Amino acid sequence: MILSGRSVTAVLGPTNTGKTHFAIERMVAHGSGIIGLPLRLLAREVYTRVVERVGAHNVALVTGEEKISPANARFSVCTVEAMPRETKAAFVAIDEIQLAGDLERGHIFTDRLLHLRGREETLLLGSATMKPILLQLLPGITIVERPRLSQLFYAGQKKITRLPHRSAIVAFSADEVYAIAELIRRQRGGAAVVLGALSPRTRNAQVGLYQEGDVDYLVATDAIGMGLNLDVDHVAFAQDRKFDGYQFRNLNPGELGQIAGRAGRHVKDGTFGVTGRVEPFDEELVERLETHQFDALKVLQWRTSQFDFSSVTALQRSLDVAPRIEGLARALPATDQQALEYLSRYPEVIDVTDRPERVEKLWEACALPDYRRITPAQHADLIQSLYFDLVRRGTVNEDFLAEQVRRADRTDGEIDTLSARIAQIRTWTYVSNRPGWLADPTHWQEKTREIEDRLSDALHERLTKRFVDRRTSVLMKRLRENAMLEAEISVNGDVFVEGHAMGQLSGFRFTPISGAEGSDAKAVQAAAYKALALEFEARAARLHAAGNGDFAIGSDGYVRWLGDPVARLSGTDHILHPRVILLADEQLSGNARDHVAARVERFVNHHISTVLKPLDDLSRAEDLQGLAKGLAFQLVENLGVLFRRDVADDVKSLDQDGRASMRRYGVRFGAYHIFMPALLKPAPAELITLLWALKNDGLDKPGYGDLIPVLAAGRTSVVTTESFERSFYKLAGFRFLGKRAVRIDILERLADLIRPLLQWKPGSTARPEGAYDGRRFTATTAMLSILGATPDDMEEILKGLGYRADSVTAEEAAAYLASLGGAAASTEQSAEPAADPEADADAGDATSDAAAVAEAAAPAPAETTDAVAATEEASEPKPVLLWRPGGRGDNQRGAGNQRSGGDRRPGGAGPRRAEGEGKPEGRRDDRRRDGARKDGPEGGRGKFAGKGERQDRGDRKDRGPRPDREGGRPQGGQRFEAKPPRKDKPVDPDSPFAKLAALKDQLKK
Template sequence: MTLSFQSMILSGRGVTAVLGPTNTGKTHYAIERMVAHDSGVIGLPLRLLAREVYTRLVEKVGHHNVALITGEEKIAPHRARYSVCTVEAMPRETTASFVAIDEVQLAGDLERGHIFTDRLLHLRGRGETLLLGAATMRPILEHLLPGITVVERPRMSQLLYAGSKKITRLPHRSAIVAFSADEVYAIAELIRRQRGGAAVVLGALSPRTRNAQVALYQEGDVDYLVATDAIGMGLNLDVDHVAFAQDRKFDGYQYRNLNPAELAQVAGRAGRHVRDGTFGVTGRVDPFEDELVQRIESHEFDPVRVLQWRSKAVDYSSLKALKHSLEAAPAVSGLTRALPAVDQQALEHLARYPEVVDVATTSERVEKLWEACALPDYRRIAPAQHADLIASIYADLVRHGTVNEDFMAEQVRRADHTDGEIDTLSARIAQIRTWTYVSNRPGWLADPTHWQEKTREIEDRLSDALHERLTKRFVDRRTSVLMKRLRENAMLEAEISVNGDVFVEGHHVGQLTGFRFTLVAGSEGTDAKAVQGAAQKALALEFEARAARLHAAGNNDLALSSDGLVRWLGDPVARLAASDHVMRPRVILLADEQLTANARDHVVARIERYVNHHISTVLKPLDDISRAEDLEGLAKGLAFQIVENLGVLFRRDVAEEVKSLDQESRASIRKYGVRFGAYHIFLPALLKPAPAELITLLWALKNDGLDKPGYGELIPILAAGRTSVVTDPSFERTFYKLAGFRYLGKRAVRIDILERLADLIRPLLQWKPGTTQRPEGAYDGRRFTATTSMLSILGATPDDMEEILKGLGYRADSVTAEEAAAFLAKQDGTPAEASAAPEAATEHVEADADDAAEPSDADAAPAETASTQAELAEAAPTEAAPAEAGGEEAPAAAQPEEPAEPKPVLLWRPGTRQDNQRGGRHQQGDQRRGGQRHGQGEAREGGRKGGAPGRAKPQDGKPGGQRKERQDRHERHDRAVKFDNRPPRKEKPIDPDSPFAKLAALKEQLKK
């Protein structure tokens, strides 16, 4: 050590080093010693910690006696006796009686170490100097400062290793440590979702924001703190456990593992005063090795061997001389030249700027340049960008003596916005901190007071906004308040709003729907049971009150929806399920277990009473006939089948039973609204939307049909008054019948409309040539043609009509238009030219199928036929025209360029018994196959076995086929003429006991 260099290092006499691990009370001791002197200066590593110590001193000696001086803030009361500073802001020389420097082990830090080294070597108090830090500093301090007094203080509590735990399983009052902002935010988000929220502390946050976040944790609003190693620098926190989520960090130069002393500095935040603390790792970090754990627990670390150093003897004679003096090497062992810090890196860049080199020509200007280079890089931008900002400021200082206020105002204005998210606000805070530093530099601004107030106001506003964003993103206020109340062992107050919202301590925790309580999303953490328990206390009384209200509720307050749910005032309270009787479904209550005993029984009984009443009201005809006691024998059996089939029977399925019924039995069944139609035995009153919807629901419950395709989609069609509809092959076939439609191949027709069709067909088949004027559509008393009236009530096209009639079991005979006209002319006694087949009939194409269905109602009573319209007046909505009723409008026939062969006329006749039996089997098989081959192979087989003979299609384009077709037509015409000339049928004897005997005798006399 040379004499000149030794003279720069002050003696260690009068200096006391108070060393020891965390939680030894070193800072508290320094404050107590400071106020024992008439004046003093204390340097702290963080602005945040400086603020904390300043507050504690103000409480002891008053705010007028304490100054706060940092790079960004200056509170300097007149004649203040004590100064609290960051280490960088400490004066180079002082006359204060007391000087203290905290966390002196940072003298070994690569980035800031040289500043701490300078202060502990060269700054002394007149009466007392304290150096506070880790015990690892003892050898180097004793080496550099001969005569120093060292006092080691033991830790007041024990620090123990707790191993590895998942983040979501960490105990309350834990701090989770990571070393990047992204990782800190990710962990905080995870804790918010699982445990209610966490406070966030990063070095990049402004001191005001960090204070607010620390207060959030300290006041118990959250139980977790996620932070970087910034918490290791003197922050006094009530932390019970420290968990390392990372053990590597970027130190400004490289990524490296933390050494044992650094891990201990952070882990030492666990425990407070005499309360023991624990430390460990999360699942993302390998468990600590036993040796490392032992060293942390016993505070045994390698001593600091060298301190970072930069020459204090700075030469301002020129830029070159300044750079050379900064690069000087220490001449004392134990010191090492520090790597270029931010200020030195900026100087290296500026020394290459021609405009800076041209200006920095005097020692004063070189010193001003070095002063400008001290501007901290709060924005963490590239060194070249930071150098550009310094160059602008330096140019103003040299040319105008102060920074241009217009430039300053523009920079401040850009940062003065509180909108945006966390990253945006953090960037604005870093920007405004730069200008806060500028405003606090002596001599840099013409009106520094204005700008100090302005920048401080903006930084505070941005800091508050950032704290709000952090809290909103990472803290669930509801859960945090509840957890705080639970820790206080307070009784949680719960209430329920009129719309079912459940609040605990004023926070929305769930929703009560009917008799079921659901916690809101995000309530799955450890507080869920406590919250639910508090809510259940209020729910128990509410359930009883609701049960009483439901028990007394009117039927208008209850509703049964198409999904099988029973709703009370809109909320589901029960669902229906199948039972042994289709008209009596089971009621399954939808309620939590808290609805018990009599209250539950009352609710179930009321819902069952409503369901039974609703079914018996909407399906009154079906309910009445199911309960009929005056029906006997075959009538009772037929009524049972009607109920089992929910109001609709195909007549063909019960043909024998119907024939066997006498008039008295028929009258007894008809009294309950049953209609004996030509094709169906049904209850017309059920062919309305409300009964049809309920019938469909009951069937779906019995047959697991709620999810089958087509469920509920046919009811709107029925409500719209559609008389027929194009079928959808994907729908469950039964739904058509339940909705009141008869499935007939490509089209489904409403049941009552089919019976009206039967009423139109029956006179055409009963007409006898020569007895009266031929009705429209009648042909020869045995066959008929489709008429406009038929198309109108069906809402169908001629092609649809052909499909419908075939589905009903009618057989088609084809004749040419000329043959039909000649035959009708003969029947009507008019010239052939004046007679023509009905227009509707001429539009038909030849039938190619032999599908069959049930026979026409030859056994229907005359009273039934005559009263068709009266019986359906209430059940059937007003029919629309074909286009309005859902049928496709027949396209206008285009005029052919060349004469085309006239289309054949289809003459429809009832199928024979053999046709009907075979057709019935075919139709049933076709229904089971989904209607994909309706009227194809079965029709051809039926034609070969005695139905309409097979023939070639006119559309096949084969001349031979057309000639064969015309020949077949002539043969069928000849057979029809011979059939008309057949001998009369043998008369059947008249039963003298029949009520219709006299009427039958009168008819025979009229024929004769």
């Protein structure tokens, strides 16, 4: 029977219109009243508010799982399902009546709004979408529409980590809610979670966590759309599809509006938007949500309230009755009806259910909610067990109940385990609150409630531990209170705020501890910075007053103050003036920041001008004129090193006065380079390579930062890496020569060793060690020693300098040297080589020289100490390489050129160096075709360069024998036949030659 709408008032409107508050005010104005709410959680909230108005002794709370019933209670706060079918109360209110259209619970709301009335006043509260259907079903009803107190605006799409504070993120599955909450904890400090599956106590505790400001984010299902009063400024939809109990579907605009309307409070405007993988809302939907224009409900879910308990079959038929009123639709089978369907298939149930009161008891048992979310068959089995106890024993078996309760009474485990136990204990809480089901209901009500509360508290603690950073929540509250935070900084820079470890302060940068990072630095950084404000200012003052000794520039380009990085250098167009970028957080600001920046920049300029003073002095030289000034400019532009071949013409044209003026500034004219020896020291070398790397983005390339200190460590040569630019080695004072890079000054010492070997003429003086025929030389141990190289490395180095090698066997070389030694024996006696590896060896004893040549062909002493073993390993003796100046390269005007005007080695020792006059490398001298006299690789012999020389510029390493054009002197790669020793002249058994021959004979045996 459909009642009229007389004395019924419907208060309709969007969220935040004060409908629930209005209903409470109207209820307490009457002598008695009942208010029905959609959620147990909301019922608890309203109960608390009513108690505050009229006192706990006047208010009852009745839900399916909880009952508080004072003896003389005048007001009752219920869930809609727990509302009585009839009442004598003066006032009745039903909240969220739009749920009458819900497929799962809608028939209950429909029944209450159609049949339950107050004696004096009845209020129906809900969305404006109910207006047409209410006018149709309840003629004479009074409709009151209330406008929203604040406006709602669409904020578009944002990443979860960029959502504003006081946001609620909405999803529709527990897994999604937990995943979002975990992300927010890592990025923003923490979030509270609200799920329909949580117990009311747990949900209240989580809401309290949010409301009290311990966290700024709430992750929830659509449970927050049902009247929960929250201080939410923004609602973000992380999902727009849900499972409604039957299928996955998109939320309709009315459902979206109900949830989005939680944003904003009273007169404070709110915003809504989307996040995660949800596509932005289209313009039409946004307009409808902002203006609260939704499609009206056309039908309400309905199920008969006239049950036929004559039999189970009759009961099922009555449940299938269709409504006869337009605007109502028969509801889909709910949980209780599904359980009845299962139980009706069990013969033992049908046998027991043999009279109407037992059919009614069966239907009462089927109303047990499925809190555990198990399958309908499993749920039906539990109902069967309870029903059999009720019909056979009169009450539920308390031993069975005690065992089930005992299993749930454990607080160990994680979130899912505790949630399952809470669902189980809620089942028994419901059972204990059913009238007549238990022999001692009060005991079990208290017992189950106590266990549920304990489990709820444990679940809240687990949720908070997992999804909330307690340190952050405490600091956030202190920040909002604008309290002065206490900070402590340890000796190694560890920062503690209010006793919590926050991170580390290095220089003027604060690094939060792991897990405290976030897109906007979160509360941890905010609290730390607030506490560190005074420390930043104090450090700025100390740095501004610090001496230059407190600063340092590292090979990584960072400027450090007392070991902490405070700035980094960046390249500019002027290599000697890098840009200084301050490494400081925003909290270092104003004058303090300006003072720090100025002091660091002043140190950098002072450091560069001090360490590179020779270069700075040369750039400012005012007494240099003409070519000298031009060379000085090039030298400064190249940071103190020029390849001599690149400026050969300028050097050739430079007079002695110009050279002298440049030498006064520390410039040295070497055989291969024009350079400043003072810049080859470790400190300037490291700074120069760093400045080059900054200008050329070298520090961004792998390995450069590690190579800079290696090159600056004073080593004479290093193994090269092809991935590094050759100019990088040059600026560090090294010459890139194949597999090794050799320091420039060491190459000049090498030129000092080679020069006398190429200037020596057979028969003129005692032959130095390594000299061969006046045109070629062999590598000596002195050369290997100063280079720190092996024979193989030496070969690469000499080739890189432009020398070419001819190859002869050790026996042929020894025989040839023996022939030279015979001619000189009458004037020079056998002598031991000089102890100084850089001194010229006395070549009077030819056999001694032959042994030296053989030694140079063998592995260097650093490679092996067992000469016999090395000989046994080699199938053939290694050939002797005879080096001669090539057709192109530095040696044309280097070690082999003895024109006047060269610099001497430091200290005045050694032969004069050349001031080569040849063309730059790669340039061809056309005068050679005309037979013009030139300074060639033979050390200034002054011969005419003809066809034979052009043939010498070939690319082959070894050349076969050819006739000697000049006669008498072996040329190129010609093979020699040693003269046999005179049979009538005894061989000195103590000579190195005799010892070598004896060793070879022994090895052959």
